[in-house]
Amino acid sequence: MTLTIDWISFLEVFVVALIGALLVVGFYAIAVRLLVRGGKVPVVAPAEFTDAIAIISEKERAKAAKAAAKAAKKSPLTDGQKLVARVGAYISFGLCGLAVLGGLILIVIQ
């Protein structure tokens, strides 16, 4: 009985998953960063405030929203620069979505 183990395929899984995850996370993070730069700081409250969520309370959320508005007002960027950043953010979100779709299509085709 011979055991043949295809070690290359493990490496393949690792590399493919790594590239996929880094692309998706990277584009998303860049998009968030650009949104902040464009003066639209996302303040997203938890969908439901349960005991399990110790990370942010309703009060903290309001505080964060205020701080975000203040920071956006003080931004040294011109309106044009902000617009560019915002457009960049949406493009980056789009690229993130495309990376996901591309990965899924590759799997289905296979």
Added chain:
Amino acid sequence: METAVLLVVLVIALSLFFDFTNGFHDTANAMATPIATGALKPKVAVLIAACLNLVGAFLSTEVSQTISHGIINNEEAINSDLFLSLIFAGLIGAITWNMLTWLLGLPSSSSHALFGGLIGAVIVGYSWTAINYGVVLSKVILPAVISPITAGVIAFLATRLAYALTRRYDGKPDGRDGFRWGQIFSSSLVALAHGTNDAQKTMGVITLTLVIAGWQSASDTEPQTWVIFACAATIALGTYVGGWRIIRTLGKGLTEIKPAQGFAAETSTAATILSSSALGFALSTTQVASGSVIGSGLGRRGSKVRWRTAGRIGVGWLLTLPASATVSGLAALIIVWLGPWGIAVDTVLAVATVLFIYLRSRRNAVTAANAMSEVADSGLAVKVKKNPPPTRRQRAIMREEARRRAAVEARERAKRKAQTKAEAQANKNSGDRSDSEAKK
């Protein structure tokens, strides 16, 4: 022939029941992190998970083919009646072990319970040589060991990347809350990935049963359409029904997972499972998701592994395969000894055990034993400091700040010194003057 038909029906019913418990058990895998960070309302999360599990089951059938056309040697040459009852014994072992670990709150994996069960039953009831160990090793055991580590490393790097790209050095809001939106998509991807891997395992078992019973040709590797539909629907139903457990246990204290971290963890879980499914590796989705949660925890600054907790999780994983193999081996032994009566005895025993476990679990209050999920719990293996140490750039900024402050202080000190000196001089002068006036 009639017993064969009865057996096939019984095995298919049992496989679907296993599929249901699998979905029931694993809702939390996909949805633990978004619920923990508040990205989704629990009810919505459960519904999304159920729908995407259904879709995922149709995406890829590679994993199903690994099971139906890989792990057993010479499928056509096998005595079908005996072998069908062995698959039956394997399923009984897997389900019993799954329910038992669920009751005891041990970390376990439905997939490994299934493989352990099948392998144990075949070895005990048939022979050592019926199993293709090469396929078992390269498509089941090695992926089991490697995939959580792979997912962990990827999650670590992805978390680092997410934090590095959004870090701000001027103390202004960093907008990391925005990852909460992203989590809606990333957790949906995990549910989809779950469908591409876990529903496939049951399809594989049913296809294997059909091939051995002679109802499907061995050269036809694809599962039949009704099998895909049945398995997809059952796992989706199980996922939906399993949701009540999550909602019930929500208040029970979870690991603190931040949105950026959760997003990175889910993305790497989905990426690892999807790419493995495409190559036909039968993974444990629970283990991959746990590996990601631990890896992403380590990706945050100032985090440390709690080795004791991590060790407990690891031992639970290693135990699953041999333990369910033993249970199934015993079930197979009863069948070998008693023949068709053995099947009846096994069925009665299994139904009794499952019923007992179910009733026990209803009686219990919510405890660690039936708490939300191993995936969320595995986050406990990482300790994250409340105030993480500064990054290199933050340290540089702090040094620069300190130097500036020191310079300002030194200047002020010098100024104060000069002032006091001047005052002292003035006092002295005025003192001299008053002395001389007194002398006069």
